[in-house]
Amino acid sequence: MMKQALKPCEPVLLSILRIVAALVIFSYGTQKILGFPASDRVPPTGSLPWIAGGFELVAGFMVLVGFRTRIAAFVLSGVMAFAYFLAHAPQGFYPAQNGGVPAILFCFVFLYLAAAGAGPISLDAALRKT
Numbered sequence: 001m002m003k004q005a006l007k008p009c010e011p012v013l014l015s016i017l018r019i020v021a022a023l024v025i026f027s028y029g030t031q032k033i034l035g036f037p038a039s040d041r042v043p044p045t046g047s048l049p050w051i052a053g054g055f056e057l058v059a060g061f062m063v064l065v066g067f068r069t070r071i072a073a074f075v076l077s078g079v080m081a082f083a084y085f086l087a088h089a090p091q092g093f094y095p096a097q098n099g100g101v102p103a104i105l106f107c108f109v110f111l112y113l114a115a116a117g118a119g120p121i122s123l124d125a126a127l128r129k130t
Contacts, residue, residue: 014119029055055075065122084104088100
């Protein structure tokens with residue numbers, strides 16, 4: 001019953017999931033690369049966290065506006081997997097203890113978006129119509 005009631009909302013909810021996830025990852029990129037919002041933990045230029053910030057900034061913006069979403073989301077999924085195994089997993093097995101929960105969730109949300117696409121509220125959808 002609930003599945004049938006929500007079925008018409010699925011395409012728009014896909015776009016909303018994409019926009020919210022991208023806004024958060026984009027904000028990580030702006031913090032690392034642009035220093036906004038201000039943080040005590042700005043990575044040194046050229047370091048792995050700084051490079052990850054570049055991906056978060058550029059690919060995050062692409063996913064945010066829904067441009068080449070599948071490719072950008074796939075790249076971000078890989079960046080988040082890489083971040084988890086490089087930075088979090090060595091600190092312990094359990095994600096709740098090693099600080100890796102956001103990386104895991106982002107990895108699989110972006111992997112889903114790579115498979116599902118951008119949804120109807122996106123540049124990808126607008127470009128398909130032309």
